[in-house]
Amino acid sequence: MRFMVIHGPNLNMLKSRPQSIYGQRSLEEINNEIRTWCMKNNIHVDIVQSNCEGEIIDYLHKFQSYNGIVINPGAYTHYSYAIGDAVELVNIPVVEVHLSDIYSREDFRRKSVIASHCYRQISGFGFHGYILALQAIIHKIEEVDS
Numbered sequence: 737m738r739f740m741v742i743h744g745p746n747l748n749m750l751k752s753r754p755q756s757i758y759g760q761r762s763l764e765e766i767n768n769e770i771r772t773w774c775m776k777n778n779i780h781v782d783i784v785q786s787n788c789e790g791e792i793i794d795y796l797h798k799f800q801s802y803n804g805i806v807i808n809p810g811a812y813t814h815y816s817y818a819i820g821d822a823v824e825l826v827n828i829p830v831v832e833v834h835l836s837d838i839y840s841r842e843d844f845r846r847k848s849v850i851a852s853h854c855y856r857q858i859s860g861f862g863f864h865g866y867i868l869a870l871q872a873i874i875h876k877i878e879e880v881d882s
């Protein structure tokens with residue numbers, strides 16, 4: 737199976753962001769956790785990060801090469817209809833991930849304009865959320881296949 741993990745804006749700066757909210761790991765450390773898990777489970781993973789809305793959309797447009805996509809759209813979650821539209825056209829499972837629990841933070845973070853186009857959303861499990869998202873997609877694909 738082939739997966740793409742997309743990290744959105746400011747996630748490349750995790751070490752400089754509040755650790756009480758986003759955890760202690762840098763993005764590279766999170767990516768290493770993801771890669772290690774994928775290697776153990778015989779999964780090919782491409783991991784990308786962008787601070788630009790259009791670039792994230794371009795990554796989503798590459799969906800045909802993958803079985804599933806995990807995306808943390810960062811703050812775009814709350815207002816990017818363009819990323820929402822791109823997720824809508826993707827015909828493989830997409831799971832939206834947030835390191836923090838967006839429902840127990842500021843009001844503006846409670847709304848995702850992307851989640852309704854996704855298979856599921858996972859929020860508040862720190863970096864484990866990425867692994868949970870991969871497992872959820874694999875489960876969904878295997879369920880459909882059996």
Ligand code: DQA
Nearest residue numbers: 746808810811834835836845
């Ligand atoms: C985030 C939550 C967003 O509200 C925020 O803008 C981020 C990170 C998270 O992973 O918890 O940049 O997506």
